[in-house]
Amino acid sequence: MAEKSKILIIGGTGNIGKFLVDASAKAGHPTFALIREGSVHDPVKSQLIENFKNQGVTLLYGDLHDHESLVKAIKPVDVVISAVGRTEVEDQFKLIAAIKEVGNIKRFFPTEYGSNVDAGHPIEPAKSGYARKAKIRRAIEAEGIPHTYVSCNCSFGFFLPTMAQPGATAPPREKILFYGDGQPKAIFNKEEDIATYAIKAVDDPRTLNKTLYLRPRKNIYSFKELVALWEKKIGKTLKKIYLTEDQILQMIQDASNEDKIMLVVNFSIFIKGEQTNFEIDPSSGVEASELYPDVDYATVEEYLDQFV
Numbered sequence: 001m002a003e004k005s006k007i008l009i010i011g012g013t014g015n016i017g018k019f020l021v022d023a024s025a026k027a028g029h030p031t032f033a034l035i036r037e038g039s040v041h042d043p044v045k046s047q048l049i050e051n052f053k054n055q056g057v058t059l060l061y062g063d064l065h066d067h068e069s070l071v072k073a074i075k076p077v078d079v080v081i082s083a084v085g086r087t088e089v090e091d092q093f094k095l096i097a098a099i100k101e102v103g104n105i106k107r108f109f110p111t112e113y114g115s116n117v118d119a120g121h122p123i124e125p126a127k128s129g130y131a132r133k134a135k136i137r138r139a140i141e142a143e144g145i146p147h148t149y150v151s152c153n154c155s156f157g158f159f160l161p162t163m164a165q166p167g168a169t170a171p172p173r174e175k176i177l178f179y180g181d182g183q184p185k186a187i188f189n190k191e192e193d194i195a196t197y198a199i200k201a202v203d204d205p206r207t208l209n210k211t212l213y214l215r216p217r218k219n220i221y222s223f224k225e226l227v228a229l230w231e232k233k234i235g236k237t238l239k240k241i242y243l244t245e246d247q248i249l250q251m252i253q254d255a256s257n258e259d260k261i262m263l264v265v266n267f268s269i270f271i272k273g274e275q276t277n278f279e280i281d282p283s284s285g286v287e288a289s290e291l292y293p294d295v296d297y298a299t300v301e302e303y304l305d306q307f308v
Helices: 017-026 037-041 043-054 067-074 086-102 126-142 156-162 191-201 223-234 245-254 257-271 300-307
Strands: 007-010 031-035 058-061 079-082 107-109 148-151 175-179 185-189 210-213 220-222 239-243 285-287
Touching (some): 017 031, 017 043, 031 037, 037 043, 156 300, 175 223, 175 257, 185 191, 191 210, 223 300
Parallel strands (some): 007 031, 007 079, 031 058, 079 107, 148 210, 175 239, 210 285
16 A cells, blocks of 8 residues: 655644544544744644644644745655645745745645635636735746635535624524525535545545545535525524615625625625536546545534534
8 A cells, every 4th residue: 555645734723623633633644734933822723733743744843934944844854734724825935936846746726715716707806816815826836836715615614603604693583684585506515525625635636736626416405405405404484585786785895894805705705606617627627525435424404403
Protein backbone atom coordinates (compact mmCIF):
# COMPACT_ATOMS: atom_id res chain seq x y z
CA MET A 1 0.00 0.00 0.00
CA ALA A 2 1.33 3.43 -0.97
CA GLU A 3 2.53 5.64 1.85
CA LYS A 4 0.03 8.35 2.76
CA SER A 5 0.98 11.93 2.02
CA LYS A 6 2.11 14.20 4.81
CA ILE A 7 -0.42 17.04 5.09
CA LEU A 8 0.04 20.58 6.40
CA ILE A 9 -3.16 22.44 7.26
CA ILE A 10 -3.11 26.21 7.58
CA GLY A 11 -6.05 27.77 9.40
CA GLY A 12 -6.61 24.54 11.34
CA THR A 13 -8.44 26.19 14.24
CA GLY A 14 -11.02 27.81 11.95
CA ASN A 15 -14.56 26.81 10.97
CA ILE A 16 -13.54 24.28 8.32
CA GLY A 17 -9.89 23.87 9.30
CA LYS A 18 -10.62 22.01 12.53
CA PHE A 19 -12.57 19.39 10.59
CA LEU A 20 -9.78 19.05 8.03
CA VAL A 21 -7.21 18.41 10.77
CA ASP A 22 -9.48 15.81 12.34
CA ALA A 23 -10.23 14.08 9.02
CA SER A 24 -6.56 14.02 8.04
CA ALA A 25 -5.47 12.50 11.35
CA LYS A 26 -8.30 9.94 11.32
CA ALA A 27 -7.41 8.91 7.77
CA GLY A 28 -3.90 8.07 8.93
CA HIS A 29 -2.03 10.90 7.23
CA PRO A 30 0.96 12.32 9.08
CA THR A 31 -0.74 15.64 9.89
CA PHE A 32 0.82 19.01 10.61
CA ALA A 33 -0.99 22.19 11.65
CA LEU A 34 0.45 25.69 11.38
CA ILE A 35 -0.66 27.56 14.50
CA ARG A 36 -0.26 31.21 15.42
CA GLU A 37 1.57 31.73 18.72
CA GLY A 38 -1.41 33.71 20.06
CA SER A 39 -3.85 30.86 19.48
CA VAL A 40 -2.69 29.02 22.60
CA HIS A 41 -4.07 31.88 24.71
CA ASP A 42 -7.54 31.73 23.14
CA PRO A 43 -9.73 29.44 25.30
CA VAL A 44 -11.60 27.88 22.38
CA LYS A 45 -8.58 27.49 20.10
CA SER A 46 -6.37 26.23 22.91
CA GLN A 47 -8.81 23.37 23.49
CA LEU A 48 -8.73 22.53 19.79
CA ILE A 49 -4.93 22.56 19.90
CA GLU A 50 -4.99 20.13 22.82
CA ASN A 51 -7.29 17.88 20.81
CA PHE A 52 -4.85 18.05 17.89
CA LYS A 53 -2.00 16.99 20.16
CA ASN A 54 -4.04 14.05 21.44
CA GLN A 55 -4.59 12.93 17.85
CA GLY A 56 -0.86 12.96 17.17
CA VAL A 57 -0.91 16.11 15.04
CA THR A 58 2.44 17.89 14.78
CA LEU A 59 2.06 21.55 15.74
CA LEU A 60 4.17 24.14 13.96
CA TYR A 61 4.16 27.77 15.02
CA GLY A 62 4.09 30.61 12.48
CA ASP A 63 1.73 32.45 10.15
CA LEU A 64 1.22 33.63 6.59
CA HIS A 65 3.12 36.87 7.24
CA ASP A 66 6.31 35.09 8.36
CA HIS A 67 7.95 33.72 5.21
CA GLU A 68 10.63 31.83 7.11
CA SER A 69 8.06 30.01 9.26
CA LEU A 70 6.02 29.13 6.15
CA VAL A 71 9.01 27.66 4.33
CA LYS A 72 10.02 25.71 7.43
CA ALA A 73 6.48 24.32 7.81
CA ILE A 74 6.15 23.34 4.14
CA LYS A 75 9.51 21.56 3.74
CA PRO A 76 8.63 18.31 5.57
CA VAL A 77 5.20 17.79 3.93
CA ASP A 78 3.76 16.65 0.61
CA VAL A 79 0.42 18.47 0.58
CA VAL A 80 -0.66 21.93 1.78
CA ILE A 81 -4.31 22.62 2.58
CA SER A 82 -5.33 26.21 3.29
CA ALA A 83 -8.44 26.92 5.34
CA VAL A 84 -7.81 30.57 6.13
CA GLY A 85 -10.77 32.90 6.58
CA ARG A 86 -12.21 35.19 3.93
CA THR A 87 -10.24 38.22 5.18
CA GLU A 88 -6.98 36.34 4.56
CA VAL A 89 -7.65 34.99 1.07
CA GLU A 90 -5.12 37.27 -0.64
CA ASP A 91 -2.50 36.45 2.00
CA GLN A 92 -2.28 33.11 0.21
CA PHE A 93 -0.03 34.80 -2.36
CA LYS A 94 2.61 34.53 0.37
CA LEU A 95 1.81 30.84 0.70
CA ILE A 96 2.14 30.35 -3.07
CA ALA A 97 5.58 32.02 -2.96
CA ALA A 98 6.70 29.72 -0.14
CA ILE A 99 5.38 26.61 -1.92
CA LYS A 100 7.22 27.65 -5.07
CA GLU A 101 10.43 28.23 -3.14
CA VAL A 102 10.33 24.87 -1.39
CA GLY A 103 9.46 23.07 -4.63
CA ASN A 104 8.40 19.68 -3.24
CA ILE A 105 4.61 20.06 -2.85
CA LYS A 106 2.58 17.42 -4.67
CA ARG A 107 -0.76 19.17 -4.15
CA PHE A 108 -2.10 22.52 -2.91
CA PHE A 109 -5.70 23.06 -1.82
CA PRO A 110 -6.36 26.81 -1.51
CA THR A 111 -9.14 28.05 0.75
CA GLU A 112 -12.45 27.73 -1.12
CA TYR A 113 -15.24 25.85 0.70
CA GLY A 114 -18.22 27.46 -1.00
CA SER A 115 -19.64 27.83 -4.50
CA ASN A 116 -17.35 27.54 -7.50
CA VAL A 117 -15.85 31.01 -7.87
CA ASP A 118 -15.29 30.49 -11.61
CA ALA A 119 -18.95 29.59 -12.23
CA GLY A 120 -20.91 32.07 -10.11
CA HIS A 121 -21.84 35.68 -10.88
CA PRO A 122 -22.60 37.16 -7.47
CA ILE A 123 -23.27 40.74 -6.51
CA GLU A 124 -21.27 42.76 -4.00
CA PRO A 125 -19.88 42.16 -1.45
CA ALA A 126 -19.62 38.50 -2.52
CA LYS A 127 -18.43 39.53 -6.00
CA SER A 128 -15.17 40.89 -4.58
CA GLY A 129 -14.72 37.76 -2.46
CA TYR A 130 -15.11 35.52 -5.50
CA ALA A 131 -12.66 37.70 -7.44
CA ARG A 132 -10.02 37.36 -4.71
CA LYS A 133 -10.33 33.58 -4.70
CA ALA A 134 -10.21 33.50 -8.50
CA LYS A 135 -6.98 35.54 -8.43
CA ILE A 136 -5.45 32.91 -6.15
CA ARG A 137 -6.53 30.18 -8.56
CA ARG A 138 -4.94 31.95 -11.51
CA ALA A 139 -1.70 32.50 -9.58
CA ILE A 140 -1.53 28.78 -8.65
CA GLU A 141 -2.04 27.81 -12.28
CA ALA A 142 0.48 30.36 -13.55
CA GLU A 143 3.11 28.97 -11.18
CA GLY A 144 2.39 25.41 -12.28
CA ILE A 145 1.58 24.25 -8.73
CA PRO A 146 -0.35 20.93 -8.64
CA HIS A 147 -3.71 21.69 -7.06
CA THR A 148 -7.29 20.72 -6.24
CA TYR A 149 -10.10 23.21 -5.68
CA VAL A 150 -12.93 22.13 -3.37
CA SER A 151 -16.40 23.43 -4.21
CA CYS A 152 -18.55 22.31 -1.28
CA ASN A 153 -21.50 24.66 -1.89
CA CYS A 154 -23.64 25.28 1.26
CA SER A 155 -22.27 24.10 4.59
CA PHE A 156 -24.89 22.76 6.99
CA GLY A 157 -23.84 25.02 9.85
CA PHE A 158 -24.16 28.28 7.92
CA PHE A 159 -27.61 27.69 6.43
CA LEU A 160 -29.66 25.04 8.16
CA PRO A 161 -29.79 26.16 11.84
CA THR A 162 -31.66 29.29 10.69
CA MET A 163 -33.11 28.02 7.38
CA ALA A 164 -31.13 30.83 5.71
CA GLN A 165 -33.06 33.56 7.52
CA PRO A 166 -30.98 36.72 8.13
CA GLY A 167 -30.70 37.69 11.79
CA ALA A 168 -32.28 34.45 13.03
CA THR A 169 -30.80 32.25 15.77
CA ALA A 170 -33.06 29.21 15.23
CA PRO A 171 -35.20 27.75 12.44
CA PRO A 172 -38.48 29.65 12.04
CA ARG A 173 -41.70 28.25 13.48
CA GLU A 174 -44.21 30.95 12.51
CA LYS A 175 -43.14 32.72 9.31
CA ILE A 176 -40.33 32.52 6.80
CA LEU A 177 -38.78 34.75 4.16
CA PHE A 178 -39.25 32.92 0.87
CA TYR A 179 -36.73 33.70 -1.87
CA GLY A 180 -38.29 34.17 -5.30
CA ASP A 181 -40.28 31.18 -6.53
CA GLY A 182 -38.15 28.79 -4.49
CA GLN A 183 -37.36 26.59 -7.51
CA PRO A 184 -33.54 26.82 -8.08
CA LYS A 185 -31.70 23.91 -6.49
CA ALA A 186 -29.01 24.32 -3.83
CA ILE A 187 -26.54 21.77 -2.44
CA PHE A 188 -25.81 21.20 1.24
CA ASN A 189 -22.91 19.43 2.95
CA LYS A 190 -22.00 18.84 6.58
CA GLU A 191 -18.64 20.29 7.57
CA GLU A 192 -17.23 16.91 8.63
CA ASP A 193 -18.14 15.48 5.23
CA ILE A 194 -16.55 18.40 3.39
CA ALA A 195 -13.31 17.61 5.22
CA THR A 196 -13.61 13.86 4.61
CA TYR A 197 -14.03 14.33 0.86
CA ALA A 198 -11.16 16.86 0.70
CA ILE A 199 -8.77 14.50 2.49
CA LYS A 200 -9.79 11.58 0.28
CA ALA A 201 -8.84 13.69 -2.74
CA VAL A 202 -5.30 14.35 -1.50
CA ASP A 203 -3.68 11.25 -3.00
CA ASP A 204 -6.22 10.65 -5.75
CA PRO A 205 -4.84 11.26 -9.27
CA ARG A 206 -8.41 11.76 -10.53
CA THR A 207 -8.63 15.06 -8.62
CA LEU A 208 -5.26 16.45 -9.69
CA ASN A 209 -5.56 19.95 -11.19
CA LYS A 210 -9.35 19.73 -11.04
CA THR A 211 -12.26 21.09 -9.04
CA LEU A 212 -13.79 18.61 -6.61
CA TYR A 213 -17.54 19.32 -6.57
CA LEU A 214 -19.57 18.06 -3.60
CA ARG A 215 -23.02 17.24 -4.97
CA PRO A 216 -24.39 14.37 -2.85
CA ARG A 217 -27.72 13.37 -4.38
CA LYS A 218 -29.69 13.29 -1.11
CA ASN A 219 -28.66 16.85 -0.19
CA ILE A 220 -29.87 18.74 -3.25
CA TYR A 221 -32.94 20.84 -2.44
CA SER A 222 -34.77 23.82 -3.80
CA PHE A 223 -35.71 26.38 -1.14
CA LYS A 224 -39.33 25.35 -1.63
CA GLU A 225 -38.43 21.70 -0.92
CA LEU A 226 -36.32 22.68 2.08
CA VAL A 227 -39.18 24.66 3.63
CA ALA A 228 -41.61 21.81 2.94
CA LEU A 229 -39.26 19.36 4.67
CA TRP A 230 -39.02 21.62 7.74
CA GLU A 231 -42.80 22.09 7.85
CA LYS A 232 -43.28 18.33 7.74
CA LYS A 233 -40.86 17.86 10.64
CA ILE A 234 -42.56 20.42 12.89
CA GLY A 235 -46.07 19.51 11.76
CA LYS A 236 -46.94 23.08 10.90
CA THR A 237 -47.39 25.29 7.84
CA LEU A 238 -45.32 28.47 8.02
CA LYS A 239 -46.54 31.83 6.80
CA LYS A 240 -44.54 32.62 3.65
CA ILE A 241 -43.30 36.15 3.02
CA TYR A 242 -42.51 36.02 -0.67
CA LEU A 243 -39.64 38.25 -1.78
CA THR A 244 -39.09 39.33 -5.36
CA GLU A 245 -35.61 39.77 -6.79
CA ASP A 246 -35.93 43.56 -6.51
CA GLN A 247 -37.06 43.34 -2.88
CA ILE A 248 -34.07 41.20 -1.97
CA LEU A 249 -31.71 43.62 -3.69
CA GLN A 250 -33.22 46.47 -1.67
CA MET A 251 -32.87 44.45 1.54
CA ILE A 252 -29.20 43.88 0.72
CA GLN A 253 -28.71 47.63 0.33
CA ASP A 254 -30.29 48.32 3.72
CA ALA A 255 -28.88 45.37 5.70
CA SER A 256 -26.20 45.33 8.37
CA ASN A 257 -22.89 43.75 7.32
CA GLU A 258 -23.67 40.38 8.88
CA ASP A 259 -27.16 40.13 7.38
CA LYS A 260 -25.88 41.49 4.07
CA ILE A 261 -23.56 38.50 3.64
CA MET A 262 -26.38 36.04 4.28
CA LEU A 263 -28.72 37.86 1.88
CA VAL A 264 -26.13 38.15 -0.89
CA VAL A 265 -25.31 34.47 -0.64
CA ASN A 266 -29.01 33.58 -0.60
CA PHE A 267 -29.55 35.73 -3.68
CA SER A 268 -26.82 33.89 -5.61
CA ILE A 269 -27.95 30.44 -4.53
CA PHE A 270 -31.74 30.58 -4.19
CA ILE A 271 -32.55 33.22 -6.84
CA LYS A 272 -29.80 32.73 -9.44
CA GLY A 273 -29.26 29.02 -8.79
CA GLU A 274 -25.50 29.35 -9.14
CA GLN A 275 -24.70 25.97 -7.56
CA THR A 276 -26.68 23.84 -10.00
CA ASN A 277 -27.14 25.91 -13.16
CA PHE A 278 -24.18 24.24 -14.88
CA GLU A 279 -22.98 20.74 -15.63
CA ILE A 280 -19.60 19.56 -14.36
CA ASP A 281 -17.07 19.57 -17.19
CA PRO A 282 -15.18 16.27 -16.80
CA SER A 283 -12.03 17.85 -18.23
CA SER A 284 -11.83 20.24 -15.26
CA GLY A 285 -14.06 18.81 -12.52
CA VAL A 286 -15.16 15.65 -10.71
CA GLU A 287 -17.99 14.91 -8.30
CA ALA A 288 -17.05 13.71 -4.81
CA SER A 289 -19.90 11.35 -3.95
CA GLU A 290 -19.37 9.51 -7.25
CA LEU A 291 -15.63 9.17 -6.65
CA TYR A 292 -16.06 8.09 -3.03
CA PRO A 293 -19.36 6.19 -2.70
CA ASP A 294 -18.07 4.65 0.55
CA VAL A 295 -18.54 7.95 2.40
CA ASP A 296 -21.69 7.72 4.50
CA TYR A 297 -22.49 11.41 4.33
CA ALA A 298 -24.90 13.19 6.64
CA THR A 299 -28.22 14.22 5.12
CA VAL A 300 -30.18 17.44 5.48
CA GLU A 301 -33.19 15.43 6.62
CA GLU A 302 -31.23 13.85 9.50
CA TYR A 303 -29.51 17.09 10.47
CA LEU A 304 -32.75 19.04 10.84
CA ASP A 305 -34.07 16.56 13.42
CA GLN A 306 -31.97 18.16 16.16
CA PHE A 307 -33.94 21.43 15.82
CA VAL A 308 -37.42 19.90 15.98
